[in-house]
Amino acid sequence: MSAPGGTRGTVLVLGVGTGLGPAVARRFGREGYRVALVARNRDRLAALAAQLAGEGVEAAPFTADLSRPAEVPELVERVRARFGRIDVVVFAPLDLAGFTPAAELTAQAAGRLVDLYYLTPVALVRAALDELRGGGSVLIAQSVSATEPAPDLSGIGPAMAATRNYAQSLAAEVARHGVHVATLQIGGMITGSAVHAALRSGAIDPDVDFPELDPADVAEELWRSHTARDRPDGRFPPLG
Numbered sequence: 001m002s003a004p005g006g007t008r009g010t011v012l013v014l015g016v017g018t019g020l021g022p023a024v025a026r027r028f029g030r031e032g033y034r035v036a037l038v039a040r041n042r043d044r045l046a047a048l049a050a051q052l053a054g055e056g057v058e059a060a061p062f063t064a065d066l067s068r069p070a071e072v073p074e075l076v077e078r079v080r081a082r083f084g085r086i087d088v089v090v091f092a093p094l095d096l097a098g099f100t101p102a103a104e105l106t107a108q109a110a111g112r113l114v115d116l117y118y119l120t121p122v123a124l125v126r127a128a129l130d131e132l133r134g135g136g137s138v139l140i141a142q143s144v145s146a147t148e149p150a151p152d153l154s155g156i157g158p159a160m161a162a163t164r165n166y167a168q169s170l171a172a173e174v175a176r177h178g179v180h181v182a183t184l185q186i187g188g189m190i191t192g193s194a195v196h197a198a199l200r201s202g203a204i205d206p207d208v209d210f211p212e213l214d215p216a217d218v219a220e221e222l223w224r225s226h227t228a229r230d231r232p233d234g235r236f237p238p239l240g
Contacts, residue, residue: 008032009136010083012076014066014124015039015093019190020141022048023215024090027223029057033088036079038062066093067116072123086128088226091121092141095156102154109155117142117159118166125170129179137180137226140167141218144187144235164233171232180229184222186236188213213237 011028013021016039025035029052037045037059045061052059060082064075079086095116097109121140132138145157146164164183171181188211213236221236 009087010034010036010079010085011088011090012036012079012086012128013038013090013092014064014120015091016045016048017094018044019192019215020092020218023219024092024222025052025057025059026055027216027219028088028090029055029059031223033057034083035059036062036083036086038064038066038075039093040065066120067095067112069115069119069123072120073127076124076127085131087132087136089124089128089132089136089138090141090222091124091139093117094143097155099152100155101152105154110158113155113159114162117156118162121163122166129174132179133174134178136178137182137229138167138170139222139225140164140181140183141222142183142185144185146183147185147235148187168232180226182225182232182234184218184225184234184236186213186218187211188237190215190218211237 008031011033013024013035015021016025016037021037025037025048029035035052035057037049039045040063042061042063045063049059049061062075062078064071076086093116095113097113100109125138140163142160142164143153143156145153146160149157167181167183174181190213192215218236221234225234
């Protein structure tokens with residue numbers, strides 16, 4: 001898919017923190033994509049956009065609270081106003097509040113996580129699906145707890161499992177229209193991320209051991225999924 005101005009198009013990266021999001025922006029930017037960066041911290045996004053500009057990547061910051069799915073249509077319109085269209089959606093937020101023992105999870109907390117991890121992706125698809133036809137992708141990065149339940153991860157796992165189920169149904173429906181939909185279960189802690197920092201400091205202490213993963217490697221797998229368009233569900237690193 002190509003876009004006016006000699007670019008490959010626009011990638012919308014949602015949930016940009018200090019780990020995977022910047023790596024995804026750089027990986028797609030290296031291929032000529034313009035990058036829409038979405039998170040709550042505008043100053044951090046603006047700093048990243050400036051860094052990317054210095055690397056020859058056109059990027060712009062967009063602030064949004066992704067736990068509010070009703071605000072997604074307005075966010076998508078802001079991105080369109082800046083870049084004209086959206087060609088790839090990469091959804092990759094990770095909230096520390098999701099690292100919760102099942103015995104301590106409240107309905108209120110679970111509801112917020114369902115909004116963030118399930119209802120917001122649904123809203124994104126509804127807002128952007130038409131322009132993704134003919135070569136676009138929806139890529140959803142998840143914790144491996146979506147498929148492998150673990151102690152102390154009850155907050156994110158069930159919500160992400162619902163999204164995985166939805167994404168696989170969607171993938172089967174829209175593939176004939178040239179839209180690739182895929183989830184990627186990440187079985188490790190991404191170095192440089194807020195979650196990795198919290199784990200190292202002891203702020204969170206899930207009863208499970210995760211390997212450390214280079215964000216550039218995970219971003220490469222997301223790029224591979226977009227270009228190969230070969231399967232709707234994956235795990236990184238792969239088992240075996």
